[in-house]
Amino acid sequence: MFYREAGQYKATYEADSAKFPIFQDKLFIWAYLAIGFIAVPFFGNEFFLGAIMIPFLVFTLAAIGLNILTGFTGQISLGTGAFMGVGAYACYKMTLAYPDVNILIFIFASGIFSAIVGMFFGLPSLRIKGFYLVVTTLAAQFFLEWAFIRIPWLYNYNDSGAIEVPQREAFGIIVTGASASAEVRYIICLAVVVIMTWFASNIISGRIGRSWMMIRDMDIAAELMGVRPLYAKLSAFAVSSFYCGVAGALMVFMWLGAAEVESFDYNHSFEVLFMVILGGLGSLLGCFLGAAVIWILPVMIRDWLPPIVDAITPFTINSSQADLVSDIIIGVMIVVFLIMEPLGLARLWAIIKQKLRVWPFPY
Amino acid sequence: MNAHDTSFHGRMDDGIEPGKALLHVDNISLSFGGVKAITDVSFDVLKGEVRAIIGPNGAGKTSMLNVINGFYHPQEGSITFRGEKRAKMKPYQAASSGISRTFQNVALFHGMSTLDNIMAGRTLKMNKNFFWQMWRYGPALQEEIEHRKVVEEIIEFLEIETIRKEPVGTLPYGLQKRVELGRALAAEPDLLLLDEPMAGMNLEEKEDMSRFIIEVNQQYGTTIALIEHDMGVVMDLADRVMVLDYGKKIGDGLPEEVQANQDVIDAYLGVSH
Numbered sequence: 001m002f003y004r005e006a007g008q009y010k011a012t013y014e015a016d017s018a019k020f021p022i023f024q025d026k027l028f029i030w031a032y033l034a035i036g037f038i039a040v041p042f043f044g045n046e047f048f049l050g051a052i053m054i055p056f057l058v059f060t061l062a063a064i065g066l067n068i069l070t071g072f073t074g075q076i077s078l079g080t081g082a083f084m085g086v087g088a089y090a091c092y093k094m095t096l097a098y099p100d101v102n103i104l105i106f107i108f109a110s111g112i113f114s115a116i117v118g119m120f121f122g123l124p125s126l127r128i129k130g131f132y133l134v135v136t137t138l139a140a141q142f143f144l145e146w147a148f149i150r151i152p153w154l155y156n157y158n159d160s161g162a163i164e165v166p167q168r169e170a171f172g173i174i175v176t177g178a179s180a181s182a183e184v185r186y187i188i189c190l191a192v193v194v195i196m197t198w199f200a201s202n203i204i205s206g207r208i209g210r211s212w213m214m215i216r217d218m219d220i221a222a223e224l225m226g227v228r229p230l231y232a233k234l235s236a237f238a239v240s241s242f243y244c245g246v247a248g249a250l251m252v253f254m255w256l257g258a259a260e261v262e263s264f265d266y267n268h269s270f271e272v273l274f275m276v277i278l279g280g281l282g283s284l285l286g287c288f289l290g291a292a293v294i295w296i297l298p299v300m301i302r303d304w305l306p307p308i309v310d311a312i313t314p315f316t317i318n319s320s321q322a323d324l325v326s327d328i329i330i331g332v333m334i335v336v337f338l339i340m341e342p343l344g345l346a347r348l349w350a351i352i353k354q355k356l357r358v359w360p361f362p363y
Numbered sequence: 364m365n366a367h368d369t370s371f372h373g374r375m376d377d378g379i380e381p382g383k384a385l386l387h388v389d390n391i392s393l394s395f396g397g398v399k400a401i402t403d404v405s406f407d408v409l410k411g412e413v414r415a416i417i418g419p420n421g422a423g424k425t426s427m428l429n430v431i432n433g434f435y436h437p438q439e440g441s442i443t444f445r446g447e448k449r450a451k452m453k454p455y456q457a458a459s460s461g462i463s464r465t466f467q468n469v470a471l472f473h474g475m476s477t478l479d480n481i482m483a484g485r486t487l488k489m490n491k492n493f494f495w496q497m498w499r500y501g502p503a504l505q506e507e508i509e510h511r512k513v514v515e516e517i518i519e520f521l522e523i524e525t526i527r528k529e530p531v532g533t534l535p536y537g538l539q540k541r542v543e544l545g546r547a548l549a550a551e552p553d554l555l556l557l558d559e560p561m562a563g564m565n566l567e568e569k570e571d572m573s574r575f576i577i578e579v580n581q582q583y584g585t586t587i588a589l590i591e592h593d594m595g596v597v598m599d600l601a602d603r604v605m606v607l608d609y610g611k612k613i614g615d616g617l618p619e620e621v622q623a624n625q626d627v628i629d630a631y632l633g634v635s636h
């Protein structure tokens with residue numbers, strides 16, 4: 001009833017191709033931003049910000065990266081974890097070399113390193129497709145994991161083999177290291193994710209994004225319309241890996257504080273892939289939804305399920321049993337979505353919105 | 364605006380006079396392993412004409428289009444387009460030299476809307492770089508809007524305004540064919556190749572499609588080569604007809620001449636060779 005486009009005519013193509021054509025959509029976006037930037041840090045405690053919101057944002061960014069490659073360009077990759085690792089190690093080495101430079105600059109710059117690495121491992125996509133490409137990206141994953149262990153220079157020859165995030169400032173505020181507050185780290189992650197989501201949506205709705213989708217949908221016809229597969233695929237690998245690299249740097253510098261190779265292993269590649277599938281291939285909104293479900297749901301189940309089971313049944317379960325429950329739920333959801341709704345939660349959301357638009361009169 | 368004139372006019376100025384050959388196909392032979400798809404075929408397409416290619420199933424018609432736009436590389440022969448002889452050409456090069464086409468089995472971008480599919484046809488005319496597009500601002504936005512206007516002209520011309528925002532995968536077959544024509548037109552080709560544009564359509568849809576083809580040819584002067592099985596349509600549309608059978612050219616000329624040609628009649632009636 002209140003969510004509809006009646007009376008909102010678009011006078012220009014500019015307005016018609018705007019991101020959020022309906023006024024209420026714009027309102028919602030501003031409301032979400034206000035909640036994200038003001039309400040959440042104001043009301044959220046250390047745990048909520050540090051263990052739920054920051055990882056959620058990090059994974060959202062990685063999911064956007066993978067979705068650009070898989071959902072928009074049709075190239076499946078299992079190298080996400082490693083590409084995140086490239087970003088994290090690059091950021092670490094840069095800030096050790098130049099401690100006085102604003103760390104935010106290095107967080108973005110680390111994306112450039114993973115973009116280059118991603119492009120290199122994307123080269124086989126020019127010749128091979130589908131399953132074989134999956135295998136190649138998995139090989140990239142294992143090769144990079146090996147490099148993260150075997151090249152001690154990357155972790156500065158620490159005995160632990162881990163990278164430990166030093167304290168760094170930006171604009172006179174401590175933003176990394178043990179004494180950086182969760183609020184500050186959260187705000188930085190949110191700002192990076194908002195800006196990069198906006199860039200992604202701009203690119204996707206323009207010529208370059210279309211050329212990615214053309215390759216995804218029908219590569220032969222794409223070539224005939226003048227898309228060069230080399231440019232389209234490698235640019236997708238580059239942009240995708242850039243996003244993953246920045247996500248990796250954020251993961252270590254804003255969330256974990258220290259990391260070793262396990263933080264970038266193939267489990268993460270799968271986790272991000274599941275977020276993309278569950279959220280919706282080819283949808284930016286889906287990246288947020290997928291990351292939310294896969295990251296936040298288990299945390300909630302771990303916290304809430306044991307006491308509930310205690311209270312209402314004669315059984316008790318511990319938190320690792322609760323984790324099994326969330327694994328099962330997420331596993332089932334992924335299977336159900338793959339079969340019933342390959343476009344994921346984002347598609348479901350669009351359907352609900354469509355229903356709202358005509359509510360309360362469905363016809 | 365001068366460097367990039369973005370109103371739809373259907374063809375580039377290529378310096379070739381109407382009635383002169385835009386495309387020369389010389390002694391093309393193409394085989395796949397043991398299968399000879401095309402054997403020593405030569406023909407030309409004159410600027411401004413509608414040229415039909417006909418022949419029974421498996422005659423090599425689609426293969427001929429694939430040779431012209433660079434999907435297949437013939438073992439022998441050469442293609443001269445707009446006075447330039449090309450030995451081996453990539454589809455991308457064919458597209459940028461002004462050849463555009465539709466496919467026998469609709470090859471739309473199924474995950475995209477009608478609008479985006481036709482916008483996709485403008486790819487080669489757009490060039491604003493990544494960093495402008497990232498902001499979707501200034502030149503990039505300007506470019507997007509200019510091309511959107513052209514695309515809207517095409518949408519209006521093809522009378523598909525109502526399906527502008529529909530994902531093409533959900534459209535009925537006849538409309539998909541129309542969108543595919545729109546996408547090919549959006550490239551403003553010099554030479555438009557149509558592979559059975561009316562296959563699987565009902566009479567009304569065929570009439571609409573014929574009307575569009577005639578209008579494209581006459582209003583915008585676009586040269587068209589089309590493959591079609593419906594002889595009625597061919598007789599109506601085509602200026603000249605080339606007939607293939609088992610990969611060989613067995614007839615070439617005005618529609619009436621071809622229709623009266625005994626070899627052609629035999630081929631269509633299936634007289635053994």
Ligand SMILES: Nc1ncnc2c1ncn2[C@@H]1O[C@H](COP(=O)(O)OP(=O)(O)OP(=O)(O)O)[C@@H](O)[C@H]1O
Binds near residue numbers: 399400420424427
């Ligand atoms: N990629 C390919 N690989 C092997 N053989 C092919 C290939 N493309 C075409 N052919 C063969 O070449 C011959 C001509 O096929 P083509 O598709 O050009 O015929 P057509 O005239 O378009 O027929 P139709 O009217 O059925 O569309 C056929 O024998 C076909 O099997």
Ligand SMILES: [Mg+2]
Binds near residue numbers: 425467
């Ligand atoms: Mg054919």
